[in-house]
Amino acid sequence: MAKIEDVARHAGVAPSTVSYVLSGKRSITERTRQRVLRSIEVLGYQPHAGARALASNRSNVVALVVPLRTGIHVPVIMRFATSVVIAAREHDHDVLLLTQNEGVGGLRRVAGTSLVDAIIVMDVELRDERVPVLRELRLPSVLIGFPADADGLTCIDLDFTAAGAACVDHLAELGHRRVALIGSPPEVYARGTGFATRTTAGFTDAAARHGVAASVHPCEATSAAAHRVVSELLREHPDLTGVVVHNEPLIGPVLAAFREAGRSVPDDLSVVAICPDELAEHAMPALTSVSIPAEEVGRQAVGLLMAKLAGDPVPDATLIDARLTVRDSTRSR
Amino acid sequence: MAKIEDVARHAGVAPSTVSYVLSGKRSITERTRQRVLRSIEVLGYQPHAGARALASNRSNVVALVVPLRTGIHVPVIMRFATSVVIAAREHDHDVLLLTQNEGVGGLRRVAGTSLVDAIIVMDVELRDERVPVLRELRLPSVLIGFPADADGLTCIDLDFTAAGAACVDHLAELGHRRVALIGSPPEVYARGTGFATRTTAGFTDAAARHGVAASVHPCEATSAAAHRVVSELLREHPDLTGVVVHNEPLIGPVLAAFREAGRSVPDDLSVVAICPDELAEHAMPALTSVSIPAEEVGRQAVGLLMAKLAGDPVPDATLIDARLTVRDSTRSR
DNA sequence: GTCGATCATCGAATCGCTTCGACGATGTGC
């Protein structure tokens, strides 16, 4: 493995000059710059990450903490993680994967050993044990989701309140007078996961605003549970004509259950989903939906992190716009 | 941040002694050992990852290359990734997440900069561009899946050939005389992804062995495609009584399609799935299945990697046993 | 033509750890 000294010798310059060519932190004559770059290429030089980290006090690695709990749609997590990796690479950083099972210790470790420069935490709960740790760590961090006390932290998420509201707005405009929200499993609400409660709040408030009758139904992500909720809904609210589903794996089963109950979508019932566009497009019928822009959140989270690393000021809270796309599952009545 | 020198001073020993206490590479009197450990705790010392990597030529990080292509069930990838992280931590290593979009360059980079000590590659194809690169890299690596030319590489995977065969064995024993395999999307076969073709081979061979009529049907992971394949199957093979599904997202739609076509499972039709147990258990009816032990594969992959890092010999190929669990979706006829 | 500012480059110190050889102090065998 070639080292910087080899490059320097090959190019007839000092090692520091090579370093400056690479970092651009001092001006270098174009001629020597080219010569150095040439040597780098010829020798196939790649700087040693450890040495670099030691000398510069920067590892160019960010940690990504992914949830491994139940009740959260895995493909969304994965899309998000992927977009973080891609965005990080665009900023010349790599991503270290951390899971929850090490608990808060993982954060302490990667921060304490200077293994990473910054941290992204997904699926933040209202009262999250990681939040105080992040505060004391003094490494830059970005949270996906909003804890109850977000003071001094940088948070980003889809605007779930607006998402919940947008669904109701749409249904209300179409003339629906009773709507229901089929949501995440009960344990997700019990954990106080922000996105679930915020959706509910937006949904409920908007319904009140429109004078529309509304109810909320947490639901396990199983086909059986979907059937149970649907039959309960139809029994208790015969006047129900609008349904919002915010629970990805349930979308198929819920549609099936309505179909089996003899309710056709969108003729008898309008359905709006909060889910990735891809899912909404592939359903039958294609679903009117508010999309979850995982890629966008990932990209922006990394952007915020890089800004913080650069010492630039960033907003405490970033809400990603909720956009409703009308497809074939909603109809006016 | 405390450094090793601070610990040494606090404990009244030389820095090297602290290092040896930590690494255990030389014997230390129990008494000084305790003293050093105490100082470490008091000062909250954590070794600097970069410095360690520079001096020891080991970063204690392994790279995990995850696929981002379509046609592969995301939750399985995620479970696998998670188990790799957990297993790696048990060996005192961290996991760097690499996606495909950097192509082969990512591998070259993390290896060339000594950012990682070893590499795990998921979803290896028969003719995979990463394989030659891994060979030239001379970092220890483990592949999940088998490329066409696996010479000198360490590979591990579920024994999909046995899995495909086990399904047919089971159905044949139950007296079924015509079976069909609903498999991955066509593009997965086209890519020559090993697991798909191996399942097919096992399926076909076993059928021949049992004198059972068999056909294979690649299928997109959409509800519409499932319905199409099912009606095609029923039309062309009226004597069909056994179906194997090897395509996770399709399981629900396929069951629904049969139901809608008036075929009841398991009365009219026996269905075996190749999928994670969790999925099989939650289906209605619960599916007889060959499970995909993602956790087991991850754990063993890391085990192999650590053995290679330690210089121990490891087998070139490791096949994880395919175990069929009988549930409610198969019946003798 | 001289002086100070600017520019391009160099050399040396530094980052925090591991590891190797050295060296007293003990232990062992005869």
Added chain:
DNA sequence: GCACATCGTCGAAGCGATTCGATGATCGAC
């Protein structure tokens, strides 16, 4: 009681980059 291993610890030399101050060259202004 002596020679020789063995054991526990120390000190110093790297590991391969970055960065800061210094230095000679170049330049414009007067």
